[in-house]
Amino acid sequence: MFSFFPTTRVRPSPFFEAAVAEGMVAANVYNRMIMPTSFGHPEAEYWRLINGVSQWDVGVERQVQLKGPDAGKLAQILSPRNLSNCKVGQGKYVPLCNHNGIIINDPILLKLADDLYWFSIADSDIWLWASAIAAERKLNVQISEPDVSPMALQGPKAEDVVAHVLGDWVRTLKYFWFKETEVEGIPVAVQRSGWSKQGGFEIYLKDGSKGTKLWNIFKEAGKPWDIGPGAPATPERVESGLVSVGGDTDDDTNPFEVRLGKYVDLEVGDDVVGIQALRRIAGAGIKRHQLGLVLEGDKPAPLGLAVEDISIRGNLVGKMTNCVWSPRLKANIGYALISSSVQVGETVLVNRASGLCQAKLVELPFL
Numbered sequence: 001m002f003s004f005f006p007t008t009r010v011r012p013s014p015f016f017e018a019a020v021a022e023g024m025v026a027a028n029v030y031n032r033m034i035m036p037t038s039f040g041h042p043e044a045e046y047w048r049l050i051n052g053v054s055q056w057d058v059g060v061e062r063q064v065q066l067k068g069p070d071a072g073k074l075a076q077i078l079s080p081r082n083l084s085n086c087k088v089g090q091g092k093y094v095p096l097c098n099h100n101g102i103i104i105n106d107p108i109l110l111k112l113a114d115d116l117y118w119f120s121i122a123d124s125d126i127w128l129w130a131s132a133i134a135a136e137r138k139l140n141v142q143i144s145e146p147d148v149s150p151m152a153l154q155g156p157k158a159e160d161v162v163a164h165v166l167g168d169w170v171r172t173l174k175y176f177w178f179k180e181t182e183v184e185g186i187p188v189a190v191q192r193s194g195w196s197k198q199g200g201f202e203i204y205l206k207d208g209s210k211g212t213k214l215w216n217i218f219k220e221a222g223k224p225w226d227i228g229p230g231a232p233a234t235p236e237r238v239e240s241g242l243v244s245v246g247g248d249t250d251d252d253t254n255p256f257e258v259r260l261g262k263y264v265d266l267e268v269g270d271d272v273v274g275i276q277a278l279r280r281i282a283g284a285g286i287k288r289h290q291l292g293l294v295l296e297g298d299k300p301a302p303l304g305l306a307v308e309d310i311s312i313r314g315n316l317v318g319k320m321t322n323c324v325w326s327p328r329l330k331a332n333i334g335y336a337l338i339s340s341s342v343q344v345g346e347t348v349l350v351n352r353a354s355g356l357c358q359a360k361l362v363e364l365p366f367l
């Protein structure tokens with residue numbers, strides 16, 4: 001039984017009650033909200049995501065809304081990715097950087113109208129950041145955190161469940177595109193997205209009082225496909241090479257170091273926050289890069305969620321930023337943020353709590 005008492009400081013998501021009813025046994029704090037992380041059957045939750053359909057309370061992915069005549073201008077000032085071709089109804093993955101070109105968040109940007117955008121954020125205070133930049137640049141735009149909370153349906157059967165509830169039109173939605181609609185009178189936006197590479201959708205609930213009702217509509221509709229509760233799954237996201245900003249990045253990580261350079265357009269305007277620094281970094285070349293690690297041993301090792309040092313011949317060369325047992329690769333795998341002088345194919349030593357462990361460097365993604 002999970003006992004936790006939400007406060008105004010650590011807020012519940014609109015799906016909190018539903019998650020507790022589903023048997024949530026572990027949770028984390030993200031954007032000062034509670035995010036379920038386990039329902040007590042990690043193996044089954046993983047395989048359901050790989051082979052079936054999994055239902056996630058990801059209400060912690062808050063929306064930072066930009067509204068007003070300068071909304072588009074501010075969105076571009078905050079994003080080192082060219083947004084000039086972003087259409088209404090389209091979403092884009094955009095790393096946000098500070099003035100030094102350091103990643104501070106990696107939201108999905110949704111363009112709802114020419115004067116209305118949402119940054120669907122990872123875990124840092126972008127509301128403060130956007131408000132400050134807008135004020136300093138004297139822009140005509142209102143920044144707010146609207147009552148909008150995503151719920152994810154992930155896995156190869158997710159499309160069948162969402163189509164069953166909303167209609168076959170959802171099958172034609174392109175990646176990160178979305179549509180505003182209703183589910184039994186509940187206002188939502190439906191997007192093809194989610195923090196896994198198994199395919200799926202996110203249903204952005206636009207009325208926080210309807211969380212349990214919306215959860216149960218999809219739970220009921222998903223029964224023929226054996227839907228069950230889950231959460232962003234570390235083994236799957238590491239196998240798939242997804243970056244966790246704040247986990248795999250530190251206070252000095254730029255997008256090029258963690259394989260996000262393809263989301264940076266160096267020719268965006270000079271007024272984009274961090275672009276001068278990003279041009280300098282791109283010109284000089286990076287000193288670190290992100291590679292995969294396959295650790296020795298064929299039994300699950302302790303989950304590594306803290307940073308562990310990596311060395312070669314006694315020299316510290318980088319750090320391991322995550323480590324998890326991969327049920328499909330049958331190995332402990334993780335990410336290295338490591339000196340660019342060290343390459344794929346080399347063997348390194350990871351300084352784990354259990355002792356030194358050999359690991360081989362490989363390309364990402366693993367799968």
Ligand code: THG
Binds near residue numbers: 108122193194
């Ligand atoms: N859903 C929503 N908001 C979010 C997340 C989400 N906010 C932040 C958090 N996740 C982290 N950000 C993401 C979101 C999506 C992806 C990666 C990190 C992603 N990446 C694909 C990849 O890397 O292969 C595709 C990117 C592309 O090619 O455009 O899907 O999950 N609402």
